[in-house]
Amino acid sequence: MSSGKQSVKVVVRCRPLNDREKALGSKMVLSMDLRRCQCFIEKPGAVDEPPKQFTFDGNYFIDQTTEQMYNEIAYALVEGVTEGYNGTIFAYGQTGSGKSFTMQGVSEPAAQRGVIPRAFEHIFESIQVENTKFLVRASYLEIYNEEIRDLLGTDTKQRLEVNFLLLSLHPVC
Numbered sequence: 001m002s003s004g005k006q007s008v009k010v011v012v013r014c015r016p017l018n019d020r021e022k023a024l025g026s027k028m029v030l031s032m033d034l035r036r037c038q039c040f041i042e043k044p045g046a047v048d049e050p051p052k053q054f055t056f057d058g059n060y061f062i063d064q065t066t067e068q069m070y071n072e073i074a075y076a077l078v079e080g081v082t083e084g085y086n087g088t089i090f091a092y093g094q095t096g097s098g099k100s101f102t103m104q105g106v107s108e109p110a111a112q113r114g115v116i117p118r119a120f121e122h123i124f125e126s127i128q129v130e131n132t133k134f135l136v137r138a139s140y141l142e143i144y145n146e147e148i149r150d151l152l153g154t155d156t157k158q159r160l161e162v163n164f165l166l167l168s169l170h171p172v173c
């Protein structure tokens with residue numbers, strides 16, 4: 001893991017082969033050096049070709065848990081939000097790659113509970129302060145094929161107008 005001071009971190013998580021992939025006789029082509037945060041992808045059949053190598057801010061292989069990811073990556077970001085900073089966790093990947101598994105998670109085993117319920121628990125624990133009121137707002141948007149939908153809206157099929165720039169403001173010390 002890198003020093004943790006940069007404002008954007010990119011981490012990669014590799015999921016195990018699913019039943020369909022196993023039935024097809026697919027082979028795992030990805031390996032990781034977790035200490036160096038490196039990821040290696042080999043081309044099947046190309047024994048003479050060196051694997052392609054990528055380095056990230058954090059690497060998570062098939063046997064690692066969302067709990068570990070949360071503690072190492074998300075915890076500090078959510079803690080920052082409770083101190084007044086903005087924070088975003090963005091899961092990106094092709095269909096079936098494990099975005100929902102990481103963000104929503106499963107209740108069993110507990111170590112694989114998702115980032116979203118963990119973040120909610122974290123926030124609500126932090127604001128349990130006597131004689132102080134907090135306002136917590138949540139929105140849940142899906143961006144799919146360049147269309148945006150409000151998943152908490154009354155009509156989740158309705159497309160929202162995409163007419164904004166993402167503005168991120170940081171206090172200057």
Ligand SMILES: Nc1ncnc2c1ncn2[C@@H]1O[C@H](COP(=O)(O)OP(=O)(O)OP(=O)(O)O)[C@@H](O)[C@H]1O
Pocket residue numbers: 014015016018062093094095096097098099100101102
């Ligand atoms: N780290 C993991 N360990 C075990 N199983 C996993 C892991 N990640 C994903 N899976 C399993 O892989 C399948 C696909 O994962 P998931 O539904 O999270 O993908 P997705 O990226 O959200 O897909 P989509 O974009 O189609 O919604 C699920 O059955 C999920 O349980």
